[in-house]
Amino acid sequence: MTKTAIVIGSGFGGMASALRARKMGFHVILLERLEQLGGRAQTFEQDGFIFDAGPTVITAPFLFDELFELFDRKLADYVEMMPVSPWYRYEFIDGTHLNYGGSVEDTLGEIERINPDDVQGYKNLLAASKEIFDVGFTQLAHVPFHKFWFMLKQVPALIRLGCYRTVWQFTKHHLKDDRLRRAFSIQPLLVGGNPFSTTSIYSLIHYLEREWGVHYPRGGTSALVAGLGKLMNEVGIDIRYGQDVVQIESQAGAVRSVRLADGQQVEADLVICNGDPAHTYQNLIAKEQRPSWSDRRLSGLKYSMGLYVLYFGTGKKYEQVEHHTIVFGKEYEALLTRIFNGGEAGDDLSLYLHRPTASDPALAPEGKDTFYVLAPIPNLRHGEDDADRRNQIKERVLDILESRILPGLRDNLEVCFDFAPSDFQAQYRSQWGAGFSIAPIFSQSAFFRFHNRAEDMKNLYFVGAGTHPGAGVPGVLSSAKVVEHLVAQDHPQTAVDSEWQTV
Numbered sequence: 001m002t003k004t005a006i007v008i009g010s011g012f013g014g015m016a017s018a019l020r021a022r023k024m025g026f027h028v029i030l031l032e033r034l035e036q037l038g039g040r041a042q043t044f045e046q047d048g049f050i051f052d053a054g055p056t057v058i059t060a061p062f063l064f065d066e067l068f069e070l071f072d073r074k075l076a077d078y079v080e081m082m083p084v085s086p087w088y089r090y091e092f093i094d095g096t097h098l099n100y101g102g103s104v105e106d107t108l109g110e111i112e113r114i115n116p117d118d119v120q121g122y123k124n125l126l127a128a129s130k131e132i133f134d135v136g137f138t139q140l141a142h143v144p145f146h147k148f149w150f151m152l153k154q155v156p157a158l159i160r161l162g163c164y165r166t167v168w169q170f171t172k173h174h175l176k177d178d179r180l181r182r183a184f185s186i187q188p189l190l191v192g193g194n195p196f197s198t199t200s201i202y203s204l205i206h207y208l209e210r211e212w213g214v215h216y217p218r219g220g221t222s223a224l225v226a227g228l229g230k231l232m233n234e235v236g237i238d239i240r241y242g243q244d245v246v247q248i249e250s251q252a253g254a255v256r257s258v259r260l261a262d263g264q265q266v267e268a269d270l271v272i273c274n275g276d277p278a279h280t281y282q283n284l285i286a287k288e289q290r291p292s293w294s295d296r297r298l299s300g301l302k303y304s305m306g307l308y309v310l311y312f313g314t315g316k317k318y319e320q321v322e323h324h325t326i327v328f329g330k331e332y333e334a335l336l337t338r339i340f341n342g343g344e345a346g347d348d349l350s351l352y353l354h355r356p357t358a359s360d361p362a363l364a365p366e367g368k369d370t371f372y373v374l375a376p377i378p379n380l381r382h383g384e385d386d387a388d389r390r391n392q393i394k395e396r397v398l399d400i401l402e403s404r405i406l407p408g409l410r411d412n413l414e415v416c417f418d419f420a421p422s423d424f425q426a427q428y429r430s431q432w433g434a435g436f437s438i439a440p441i442f443s444q445s446a447f448f449r450f451h452n453r454a455e456d457m458k459n460l461y462f463v464g465a466g467t468h469p470g471a472g473v474p475g476v477l478s479s480a481k482v483v484e485h486l487v488a489q490d491h492p493q494t495a496v497d498s499e500w501q502t503v
């Protein structure tokens with residue numbers, strides 16, 4: 001008899017798990033509380049401007065290819081992936097900039113222009129990043145980390161690679177120029193970590209970008225989400241929107257069903273949860289059924305930073321602005337300390353500016369530009385983002401952009417709305433409104449992160465940013481591979497229902 005797998009949540013991790021479970025022969029029901037797919041990769045549209053809410057930098061696109069190949073399909077038949085160049089433009093406070101991307105020689109040329117003393121250092125940094133990547137990504141990102149002995153076995157390799165150092169220490173060791181140190185140490189921020197406290201294993205992200213480049217799906221990340229949605233429909237996954245799961249129910253220590261906010265009960269042989277694990281344990285599972293995750297333990301976790309995102313459309317085009325721009329403020333360590341350790345973000349913000357219309361003009365009405373700007377800020381543990389605070393950040397962000405990147409911005413704004421930690425909490429059920437679930441510090445990575453297989457309830461699995469290997473699109477797609485592996489171990493006799501082959 002075909003077994004039923006329920007997937008809670010349709011972030012990239014949830015969709016990937018739904019497809020992998022379907023391929024294994026399960027009848028798959030995907031329950032999403034929002035009215036569209038994608039989770040943090042949802043889409044907003046206003047007056048002809050199309051905004052990707054979250055991920056915009058697509059690295060390791062082969063992880064998407066794999067999902068289509070499961071069903072003998074090709075990603076290219078669903079969505080066109082376009083290489084982006086440069087990958088990022090870094091704007092420094094002294095008025096200099098660095099275009100990063102293209103070939104290694106292109107990058108070395110840019111470094112030579114900024115500071116010739118760092119050319120050799122960059123070569124060394126790239127080589128060291130590759131070594132970490134070969135272990136941290138190639139060998140370990142897709143394998144389960146729920147056994148302590150397995151973690152212990154990795155320790156010698158991690159020590160040899162110097163992973164007891166932070167990303168900042170790793171970068172500082174190789175580069176002398178403060179601007180370059182900043183540019184090549186920000187990678188942990190892409191997955192919710194402070195470069196000054198995140199283990200240098202995350203320096204592998206640098207090589208990951210180099211290995212496969214940076215891509216953008218034509219039509220935006222939403223086109224990728226739509227492509228996955230189409231595939232899920234074709235292979236018979238039952239997608240249900242507006243379904244808020246409020247309880248995961250068990251019997252004799254094993255998952256039995258989930259309860260929805262409207263009281264409906266949906267039975268399942270297994271549940272793969274793509275919701276934030278901290279929120280799920282605290283709110284969807286009765287205390288006595290999760291002895292490994294007491295409220296006390298959950299409250300001791302450290303969360304990633306919050307994000308303030310301003311989506312806006314302009315009545316004119318800013319042709320000189322690249323697709324991805326990082327705008328550094330004056331401070332770096334001090335800003336990050338305020339963001340991660342509490343307090344106000346302050347006025348001296350660093351920003352990520354997204355201009356998708358640089359690659360794909362169809363995302364805005366003709367002659368206009370679509371943008372979003374993102375500022376890392378403290379999460380809700382450090383205070384509420386009430387209207388005053390939001391407005392203060394918005395004005396500061398507009399000041400920085402207007403004076404440094406987008407002259408005359410305020411006069412050209414046609415559409416403008418924001419999304420802040422309280423929206424992350426309300427929409428995605430993210431604990432403390434964190435942008436990327438728990439922070440990727442050593443004591444919350446691999447074995448120490450939320451396990452992909454629940455400790456206390458049989459047939460409950462976790463996929464997505466809060467689990468191993470962690471946040472970011474490659475991370476959550478890899479976590480779906482880990483879950484597949486565990487489900488296959490636990491359900492070796494799953495009847496292969498190959499109905500999808502004929503639809």
Ligand SMILES: Cc1cc2nc3c(=O)[nH]c(=O)nc-3n(C[C@H](O)[C@H](O)[C@H](O)COP(=O)(O)OP(=O)(O)OC[C@H]3O[C@@H](n4cnc5c(N)ncnc54)[C@H](O)[C@@H]3O)c2cc1C
Nearest residue numbers: 009011013033039040054055056057245275464465472473
């Ligand atoms: C602004 C922003 C920019 C980013 N940029 C990049 C980038 O450029 N590149 C990159 O690689 N990564 C980026 N990231 C990180 C990346 O987007 C995330 O780590 C990843 O998309 C998270 O996927 P996930 O599988 O964990 O699910 P999520 O996207 O967190 O989705 C979880 C889903 O579960 C649903 N859900 C939760 N609880 C329930 C419930 N009880 N019942 C029903 N449904 C529920 C939620 O509604 C949501 O749809 C960015 C993140 C943000 C926020």
